[in-house]
Amino acid sequence: MFEKPSLNKVKxxxxxKETSVFGKWKKDDxxxxxxxxxxxxxxxxxxxxxxxxxxxxxxxxxxxxxxPQLKAQFMYMASRSLYPAISLNxxxxxxxxxxxxxxxxxxxxxxxxxxxxxxxxxxxxxNPDKALIRFEFIELLVRIARDKYLKSRICDNIIEAFEMxxxxxxxxxxxxxxx
Numbered sequence: 803m804f805e806k807p808s809l810n811k812v813k814x815x816x817x818x819k820e821t822s823v824f825g826k827w828k829k830d831d832x833x834x835x836x837x838x839x840x841x842x843x844x845x846x847x848x849x850x851x852x853x854x855x856x857x858x859x860x861x862x863x864x865x866x867x868x869x870p871q872l873k874a875q876f877m878y879m880a881s882r883s884l885y886p887a888i889s890l891n892x893x894x895x896x897x898x899x900x901x902x903x904x905x906x907x908x909x910x911x912x913x914x915x916x917x918x919x920x921x922x923x924x925x926x927x928x929n930p931d932k933a934l935i936r937f938e939f940i941e942l943l944v945r946i947a948r949d950k951y952l953k954s955r956i957c958d959n960i961i962e963a964f965e966m967x968x969x970x971x972x973x974x975x976x977x978x979x980x981x
Contacts, residue, residue, distance in 0.1 A: 835869040836866070839869055842936060842937035842940060845937045845938075846937055847918075847941065848862075848941065848944065851941075857959060861944065861960055861961050865964075871978055872943075874976075875976045875978055878978065879892050879893070887933035887935050888934040889932075890916060890933070893916065893942075894909075897909075897912055900974070900975035901975070902946060902967075904950070906950050906951075906953065906954035906956075907949045911946075915946060916934070920932065920933075920934070944960070947966070947967035948963060
């Protein structure tokens with residue numbers, strides 16, 4: 803069979819960030835993550851969750867180390883939800899996908915933590931009452947790690963519990979992509 807060659811040339815487009823609307827966008831760096839952490843720590847209720855100051859400081863070190871991945875997943879979930887926040891529905895979908903619910907960490911416990919991290923003793927401006935912003939998202943992960951892995955005695959301390967939650971549940975279900 804004879805096939806006539808096409809006279810139309812196909813133009814292949816190539817994305818060039820510098821000439822796009824994203825041209826001035828800057829990739830997050832260590833300073834960005836440090837600033838994110840410093841902002842978040844001001845609003846956390848961690849002293850109520852982790853009484854021991856040394857253990858809390860060690861946990862903060864782990865969170866700082868993991869901030870690029872935590873922030874990336876937060877942004878992914880928020881972009882599918884109520885940007886710049888994560889709705890309860892989006893959060894619940896992720897919890898199921900990450901296989902977080904079990905006998906040590908029930909959906910009722912997770913819902914209760916969702917409400918607790920959303921409580922604001924003083925008005926925080928654009929912080930929605932029924933959705934998670936980044937500092938609430940991270941605090942919620944810590945509270946879940948405490949229930950799932952520390953209170954159940956699977957782990958000996960909150961740092962191990964948090965890292966286990968991230969490694970066994972969070973990261974396998976995450977959608978972390980480079981921009």
